[in-house]
Amino acid sequence: MTASFRLGRIAGVPVGVNWSVLVIFVLIAGGLSIVNLPRGYPGYAGWAYALAGILAAVIFFLGLLAHEVSHAIVAQRNGLQVQQITLWLFGGVAEIRGEARDPGAEVRIAGIGPLVSLIIGVVFGVAAAIVAAVSHRGLFFGALAWLAAINLALAVFNVLPAAPLDGGRLLRAALWKWRGDRVWAAIASARAGRVLGAALIAVGLWQFLTGNGIGGLWLALIGWFLWGAAGAEERQTRATQALAGVHVGDVMTAQPSTVSPDASVAEFVDHDLMQHRHTAFPLTDAGRPVGLVTLDRVRQVPFERRQNTKLRDIACPADQLTLTTPQEELTELLPRLNGCSDGRALVVADHQLVGIVSPSDVSRAVEHRALRHGTMPGNV
Ligand SMILES: [Zn+2]
Numbered sequence: 001m002t003a004s005f006r007l008g009r010i011a012g013v014p015v016g017v018n019w020s021v022l023v024i025f026v027l028i029a030g031g032l033s034i035v036n037l038p039r040g041y042p043g044y045a046g047w048a049y050a051l052a053g054i055l056a057a058v059i060f061f062l063g064l065l066a067h068e069v070s071h072a073i074v075a076q077r078n079g080l081q082v083q084q085i086t087l088w089l090f091g092g093v094a095e096i097r098g099e100a101r102d103p104g105a106e107v108r109i110a111g112i113g114p115l116v117s118l119i120i121g122v123v124f125g126v127a128a129a130i131v132a133a134v135s136h137r138g139l140f141f142g143a144l145a146w147l148a149a150i151n152l153a154l155a156v157f158n159v160l161p162a163a164p165l166d167g168g169r170l171l172r173a174a175l176w177k178w179r180g181d182r183v184w185a186a187i188a189s190a191r192a193g194r195v196l197g198a199a200l201i202a203v204g205l206w207q208f209l210t211g212n213g214i215g216g217l218w219l220a221l222i223g224w225f226l227w228g229a230a231g232a233e234e235r236q237t238r239a240t241q242a243l244a245g246v247h248v249g250d251v252m253t254a255q256p257s258t259v260s261p262d263a264s265v266a267e268f269v270d271h272d273l274m275q276h277r278h279t280a281f282p283l284t285d286a287g288r289p290v291g292l293v294t295l296d297r298v299r300q301v302p303f304e305r306r307q308n309t310k311l312r313d314i315a316c317p318a319d320q321l322t323l324t325t326p327q328e329e330l331t332e333l334l335p336r337l338n339g340c341s342d343g344r345a346l347v348v349a350d351h352q353l354v355g356i357v358s359p360s361d362v363s364r365a366v367e368h369r370a371l372r373h374g375t376m377p378g379n380v
Contacts, residue, residue, distance in 0.1 A: 193230025
């Protein structure tokens, strides 16, 4: 999920908001101010409903953020990195890199989110009860009661046992613990996600057809999202399974041809490119990787400027390279193969460049594995 706006960092993790949150914010704040609150608690001025609706929507999103931040903090405590937290159309996502090392860690990371939502719901429920006891059931009570209900609903929905929901992670952890097979557990919980997705689509469409317009469509939309995400998770699990146990050192091209960062583009094209058939060349300085030049980058330099342009000026710079070691598992490297190094990673040992991993190295590894296990590459 891409963030359209950055809000800052919480617990060291960048927090962003996708523009689609605006849609939900307007739906929630508008629905509360114009429909729910005036209907349930009549007799207030229009601005009071608007203020209560907007404040409740803001607090709802803060609760959603607290839910995701709690996942992120517990994931970090269990040795995982968290890429970013993004709020979007269907709530929030904490993008966690890598996998929990045991079912217990999985339970802690997945369970904390719904627990936080539950606590927030209970706190607002108690606050609403106190307000009802000492004063009357007015607009303030209404906003508190709505916040209690929505956070409790969030907690309950999220523990439904279906990936990619938190409950799907809990199911995966339980099955993993039971059978000792993480891949089987992940595929089972992804299948449960498909079933839940299909059920929500069916119920949503039925509601829509029997008169509950927007609510039904919304449910169907959530179901459709779950269906797609669960399918993607199953495919991802199978691909990861095909590469389990393969290390970077097994697939890398060792001792790649390197070039000097001070060479000109013209020299590079006339000499290095003629001698080697590679499409990417690491730049090294005393054996250390300092950049990466790809043919695409060379092509962008106009012919007349090739003489005066140095390779270091067009290379993917050192701080943006994807670096790895021969010992790293390929499945851990794959999610990091993005950015300016064009799907390639430089392999480093003792600060010295020892190899390069390209997309063709990876697909070759997948095919070899598939051949050895007797499955077609398309099925891995
Ligand atoms: Zn969650």
